[in-house]
Amino acid sequence: MAIEDDVTVIGGGIAGMTAALAAAREGAAVRVLSHKDSTLRSASGLVDVLGYPPRSSDDERGEGSASEESETTPDGPLADPFDAIPALPESHPYRTVGVEGVREALTLFDEVVGDRYRGGHTDRNxxxxxxxxxxxxxxxxxxxxxxxxxxxxxxxxxxxxxxxxxxxxxxxxxxxxxxxxxxxxxxxxxxxxxxxxxxxxxxxxxxxxxxxxxxxxxxxxxxxxxxxxxxxxxxxxxxxxxxxxxxxxxxxxxxxxxxxxxxxxxxxxxxxxxxxxxPPSLPGMRLEGAFLAACRDAGVRFTTGNPVVGYEEDDSGAVAAVRVERNGATIPFHADQFVLATGGLVGKGIDSDREGVEEPIFDCHVPHSGDRYDWFADDAFGDHPFARFGVETDDELRPLDAGGEPEFENVRAAGAVLGGYDFAAEKSGSGVSLATGRTAGRSAASEVTTYE
Structure with missing residues (x-):
């Protein structure tokens, strides 16, 4: 039997739950499809926006670099992450959502966690x-x-x-x-x-x-x-x-x-x-519980325990459904809009082998060198290109194909599946997940309203 929602979010981590909550608060009927336990159970519970500037060349940075005015050295911890966002490379997800998008995502986070967290009183790390x-x-x-x-x-x-x-x-x-x-x-x-x-x-x-x-x-x-x-x-x-x-x-x-x-x-x-x-992290589990409660209060439905293994297109080339494997069969979950929040290389939202790098559900384009030796730096702690592998998107967070066009009009991506940033080196993982998750969820919900 086909199941249909306004917005289907694939992935139950912080990016996925933020997208689901944002879409539901806009009035959309939302379902989250999640295969395994949320990665929050392994996370420290700390929510980083940007701890360190990215290790990228100057010609990749935006104009108005904050480095001259920063209270820290270029390689040291950033005092004010918001001051540094405009200087990030164009490919960074924060450049897509903008400073205000990051701030609004943190406001949503603060509403979810209430007095269980601190830091909302200041922009400083x-x-x-x-x-x-x-x-x-x-x-x-x-x-x-x-x-x-x-x-x-x-x-x-x-x-x-x-x-x-x-x-x-x-x-x-x-x-x-x-x-x-x-x-x-x-x-x-x-x-x-x-x-x-x-x-x-x-x-x-x-x-x-x-x-x-x-x-x-x-x-x-x-x-x-x-x-x-x-x-x-x-x-x-x-x-x-x-x-x-x-x-x-x-x-x-x-x-x-x-x-x-x-x-x-x-x-x-x-x-x-x-x-x-x-891991296992009790602060991460507490944070997961807070987001689950907020999502359920907003009417989000969760279907867990089975992987999403593929998709179906409609006559226009848009995604009509994603297929979930269950007991040897595949069950279609139909929706108007989809948000891909499956994680990066660690979470298997991005996969790789000797043949290349891929996004396994929608087969979205993942830019990478054809020479595997170009994926790594010589220094073990160097600037490894593989750390920035992920899908590229347009301004609405729709994944782009090799020609720079949206893969699908009704699919958006959020969190670690995105490319263009090294969350481990920058200490930006949770912030990117929150900011892109909120933007993707709201954008998806707005398209549902348009179609009605």
Whole structure:
């Protein structure tokens, strides 16, 4: 049986959900098709706009370069990402949506997350320590990380857990010190209180803090039971040396994070913050939950668990439906408009082999050299062309063919499937996803209105 919507979004990451939410708020009937769990579950939860200028030649940059007026060196972190957008190369997605498009996308983000995030009060990037001891420039960050900003001069104790091996607190503290932060950082590794299995998932530890379960803790020659939050504070207290703030890996509850932080602060007599982690990421899961709730409140429908494997055209050459593989059959999902938000090389929204680089659903053109050796730089940390692989678009984010014409009038692209930027080097992934997702969703919804 054919299923029809006004707008179908392919991909359930932040770009896809932003596109869906933007289209639904314009009155469109929207469906999201998503094969696997959102990549937000692996993301830090930090929302970057532009942390560093792109490593591209001067002749690729736009006019009015901000580098002369910037408060940072060309290779250093950007103080104001919005000031740098007009100087980006013409091919960058931010040049398509414009500064106002980025700002409006962040306004949408702020509405979705409410008081769970900070950073909306300023255009300037915040400097947030990560679990490896690096300092990351970012535009929005969880409220749970706010007390840990690297620009704060209060001394900090970082606390790691023996079973959470991704966060080596003493090593992270040493890295922060070597980075020249304006505070003294120390690290300590402790056992998470309670009789949890050595291989317990971080979600299990977070649940224990959410529920404030009673756990066993050993004292001086005795064992007693305490609520988990108090037990954790008692475990940390012997390691404090007057630090004004204490940082934990980002596992302080899945749902009651602010209550957990408040109880720890009361017990420790110090500000408490979370350090963003790699996958699995609780801040990323919390962010995913906020977007899912906003989408569902707006009437967006989700169909998950099966891949989109192809499409059907109508007589005019527009896309009439995408086909989803389910139990050996392919099911058509019809719509007036489509948004492609399947991710880049990492998310398999862009694929490659020895024959070339392709976009696998609509077979959209992906510009690349025919010589595979041109895809890489000699330096392992150099400016690799493959990092910018993706579809090119027109001003309405419609993918372009090799001749520079729209592949389809009713398909738009958003997020990491777009080419022309290196999100990992620039620290711009979430910002591009939000800005292009919002623009693509609104544009798709406006075309539905036109056809009615």
């Amino acid at each position: 915040a400097l947030v320590p990560t679990h490896g001891g690096a300092v990351k420039p970012t535009a929005r960050y969880p409220a749970s990380a706010a007390e840990g900003l690297a620009s704060d001069d209060r001394n900090a104790l970082l606390v790691g857990f023996e079973t959470v091996t991704d966060f080596d607190a003493p090593l992270a503290a040493a890295h922060l010190e070597s980075a020249g932060v304006p505070f003294v950082a120390r690290g300590a590794t402790v056992s998470f209180p309670g009789d949890f299995r050595v291989d317990a998932k971080i979600t299990r530890l977070a649940d224990a803090l959410d529920a404030d379960e009673r756990v066993s803790i050993e004292g001086d020659g005795y064992t007693t039971e305490l609520p988990a939050r108090k037990a954790l504070a008692e475990t940390v207290k012997p390691h404090l040396r007057g630090e004004a703030r204490v940082g934990f890996p980002a596992i302080l509850g899945q749902h009651e994070t602010e209550a957990v932080r408040a109880d720890l602060e009361s017990e420790l007599g110090a500000a408490v913050f979370e350090v963003p982690m790699g």
